[in-house]
Amino acid sequence: MRRPTLDAVATRAGVSKSTVSRVVNGEPTVAADLRDLVMRAVNELGYVPNPAARSLVTRRTDSIAVIVSDPSTGLVSDDPMFSTVVRAASREFEAAGKQVVLMLAGSDDARLRARQFVAARHVDAVMLVSMHGADPLPAALVATGVPLVSHGRPASRVPMPWVDNDNVGGTAQAIRHLLEGGRRRIATICGPLDMSAAQDRLGAYREVLSETGRRSIVAIGDFTRASGTEAMEQLLEDDPALDAVFAANDLMAIGALRALRRAGRRVPDDVAVVGYDDIEAALYTDPPLSTVRSPMGEQAAASARLLLGLLRGEPAEPVVLPTRLVVRESS
Amino acid sequence: MRRPTLDAVATRAGVSKSTVSRVVNGEPTVAADLRDLVMRAVNELGYVPNPAARSLVTRRTDSIAVIVSDPSTGLVSDDPMFSTVVRAASREFEAAGKQVVLMLAGSDDARLRARQFVAARHVDAVMLVSMHGADPLPAALVATGVPLVSHGRPASRVPMPWVDNDNVGGTAQAIRHLLEGGRRRIATICGPLDMSAAQDRLGAYREVLSETGRRSIVAIGDFTRASGTEAMEQLLEDDPALDAVFAANDLMAIGALRALRRAGRRVPDDVAVVGYDDIEAALYTDPPLSTVRSPMGEQAAASARLLLGLLRGEPAEPVVLPTRLVVRESS
DNA sequence: GACATCTCAGGGAGCGCTCCCGCAAACTCT
DNA sequence: AGAGTTTGCGGGAGCGCTCCCTGAGATGTC
Numbered sequence A, B: 001m002r003r004p005t006l007d008a009v010a011t012r013a014g015v016s017k018s019t020v021s022r023v024v025n026g027e028p029t030v031a032a033d034l035r036d037l038v039m040r041a042v043n044e045l046g047y048v049p050n051p052a053a054r055s056l057v058t059r060r061t062d063s064i065a066v067i068v069s070d071p072s073t074g075l076v077s078d079d080p081m082f083s084t085v086v087r088a089a090s091r092e093f094e095a096a097g098k099q100v101v102l103m104l105a106g107s108d109d110a111r112l113r114a115r116q117f118v119a120a121r122h123v124d125a126v127m128l129v130s131m132h133g134a135d136p137l138p139a140a141l142v143a144t145g146v147p148l149v150s151h152g153r154p155a156s157r158v159p160m161p162w163v164d165n166d167n168v169g170g171t172a173q174a175i176r177h178l179l180e181g182g183r184r185r186i187a188t189i190c191g192p193l194d195m196s197a198a199q200d201r202l203g204a205y206r207e208v209l210s211e212t213g214r215r216s217i218v219a220i221g222d223f224t225r226a227s228g229t230e231a232m233e234q235l236l237e238d239d240p241a242l243d244a245v246f247a248a249n250d251l252m253a254i255g256a257l258r259a260l261r262r263a264g265r266r267v268p269d270d271v272a273v274v275g276y277d278d279i280e281a282a283l284y285t286d287p288p289l290s291t292v293r294s295p296m297g298e299q300a301a302a303s304a305r306l307l308l309g310l311l312r313g314e315p316a317e318p319v320v321l322p323t324r325l326v327v328r329e330s331s
Numbered sequence C: 001g002a003c004a005t006c007t008c009a010g011g012g013a014g015c016g017c018t019c020c021c022g023c024a025a026a027c028t029c030t
Numbered sequence D: 001a002g003a004g005t006t007t008g009c010g011g012g013a014g015c016g017c018t019c020c021c022t023g024a025g026a027t028g029t030c
Helices: A004-014 A017-024 A032-045 A049-056 A082-095 A108-119 A138-144 A167-180 A196-211 A224-240 A250-262 A296-311 B006-013 B017-024 B031-046 B053-060 B078-096 B108-119 B137-144 B165-179 B197-212 B227-238 B250-264 B296-310
Strands: A061-070 A100-106 A125-130 A146-149 A164-167 A186-190 A218-222 A244-247 A274-276 A291-295 A319-321 A324-326 B065-067 B099-106 B124-129 B148-151 B162-165 B185-192 B216-222 B244-247 B274-278 B290-293 B319-322 B324-326
Touching: A004 A017, A004 A032, A017 A032, A032 A146, A049 A296, A049 B053, A061 A108, A082 A100, A082 A125, A082 A218, A082 A296, A082 B078, A082 B099, A100 A108, A100 A167, A100 B078, A108 A138, A108 A196, A108 A224, A125 A138, A125 A296, A138 A146, A138 B099, A146 A296, A164 A167, A164 A296, A167 A196, A167 A244, A167 A324, A186 A196, A186 A224, A196 A244, A218 A224, A224 A250, A224 B078, A244 A250, A250 B165, A296 A319, B006 B017, B006 B031, B017 B031, B065 B078, B065 B108, B078 B296, B099 B108, B108 B137, B124 B137, B137 B148, B148 B185, B148 B296, B162 B165, B162 B296, B165 B185, B165 B197, B165 B244, B165 B274, B165 B290, B165 B324, B185 B197, B185 B227, B185 B250, B227 B244, B227 B250, B244 B250, B250 B274, B296 B319
Parallel strands: A061 A100, A061 A125, A125 A146, A146 A164, A164 A319, A186 A218, A186 A244, A244 A274, A274 A291, B065 B099, B065 B124, B124 B148, B148 B162, B162 B319, B185 B216, B185 B244, B244 B274, B274 B290
Antiparallel strands: A100 B099, A291 A324, B290 B324
16 A cells, blocks of 8 residues: 555645645745645645655755764763764754764775765755864865865865854863963863864964963873873873863863872862863852863754755855853862 | 766666666676676776656665654753764664664654654654653654664553663662672662653662662753763752662763762772763763663664564564673772 | 577656746736 | 636656566477
8 A cells, every 4th residue: 555646635626736846845926826726635635745756856865974983992971062063963953854874984995985975965965073283084085076164163164154163262262271370381172183173282382382481291181081091191201290180171171080099189178170162061060160161062052054055055054153261160 | 067967877888777787786687798798888987876866766765764863952062872873873884785874763843754754654664762751743653654773662652672781670770789898778769750761770670679679869950961960969968878889881880980089989998889881981970980881883773683584574672682791990 | 599688778757846938817008 | 808817726758776587599209
């Protein structure tokens, strides 16, 4: 038993396919009585348009790919960024009547699939999330001619609009705050350097310190809790006299807190800690974490809106959202 | 300028559309030399099949909806379950060549959209995540006749296979552990009671306590950190002499730790705390959290595999995955 | 060698929809 | 009142693919 088609509805309502199509698509040029007739037939038959047939002729799919770089190695992690960004973007897209196709660009294989998928015009547009600089996917997608937007400034120079938060300004606020608090040996745990957010935050840290004639103390993490712990241990070994640490995200700050606790350092008395992002967990650490609030959900929503605008033919310029320091008890 | 079609490839290769179709779909009944000829034309033209045209005739879409209940009220939260489950399921589906369409079933409007979307056969199958008992969506989806699976046993009686973890066994282990540690007044912070996981965990808590002749001390949360803090404050007020608390998930346990800290109770000396799930954050609390390890990612992957099996026509039975207590320093 | 069987390529219908075109009826205007 | 314009509906081509059917040539059988 097959689902009812436009033709079936037309026959039942005693009108033509064209009229049913017009009614279903909400065109105003249909007489009210005919419209009612058609709607009754639609409801009686439980008619739902076939999206494949529709998009075959319209060349639209009304769906948007959200492509997230996802490390294929290791376990799935509970990255709060993923949840916040994907949800916020999804809400925005769904409100605009667009379907969200989620793709994880972890392996080379997955990236190839994503490329093919977009090339096949399975989606009308693509939103890229947390791409690494070395990733060839963004450039490959630009070549398909599909509208694109990046959540976060792309690390490599690819021509596409993006939305980011003020990484430089936010970091500068954090470091100045530590300096004003009398901290003299301020270390940082930075993120993976092939990502623009990590680069920008590290750059701003260095910039502010060099302005005041202080030297940088850097350990490299990868934005995970575990890497924060490791990096902190490394820092304590490198410079046991450090009195503050700026972690490039909260997850690493949480990891650093653990390392400090195990090393017997008191926070903030011995070492001040400041994170970045202000995820919900930052409120629940002991002591509660000072951090730079980045509007992650807003950034994702703004990226989504930018892309929707692009789809309507509006121009798109990069957007930088403001950040602000939230001082709690860890600094 | 339009994308190349099957016809274009056929003309270029000097064969028929049918042959190109066979080659593209990997059918073995094509002579090797013809196959090479076709593949060369495909590559030269950059041909990618049009998925809409294909699914119009095959009545398959090769995509699967993952529908997650998402509270429309309030901010987007950084629920680690969302990240873990969605990623694990996506990986499984993508490995099987299926696209994942993510839908958030927050508002009634979104639920209606999801229903229509599935009714339109925009997807071949549906995976439901963390549905509430009162939600009419699961039953509505069953009515569409699309293959379904639920991540977590559905709270209401709807006929669909599901994968869950051993909520009862896991909770029982946790409570017995607290009893064996000499705890006498064991409270619980349970989840929203319209969810089966919350029901099962609360039921097992009550069961074990009543076996030993002890009374229940219950506060209700909603699986968020904030609700854990509130519930813990309530519990301390109701029974200041309590010496242990079992939180129905780690997020609420983390919230409870905060309330205990603010109330000046030492963990585990004054109050032992045990959570549920063993999310990564449980390792980073102070003290590290004892918890019941539920294989969340595995559960999601198993749900996905069950659904893929269903799609291949295999039968599907509910699955319950084992859990195990992980004792750390909070108990 | 005659006939049946098998293999593999091509022809073409048809999936369900949109949208252009044409036509008839209803207006408007001088 | 007649010609021109507008409005609303139906007819039908065509989107790009799959898959059934047909038939030519290769292979097998006695």
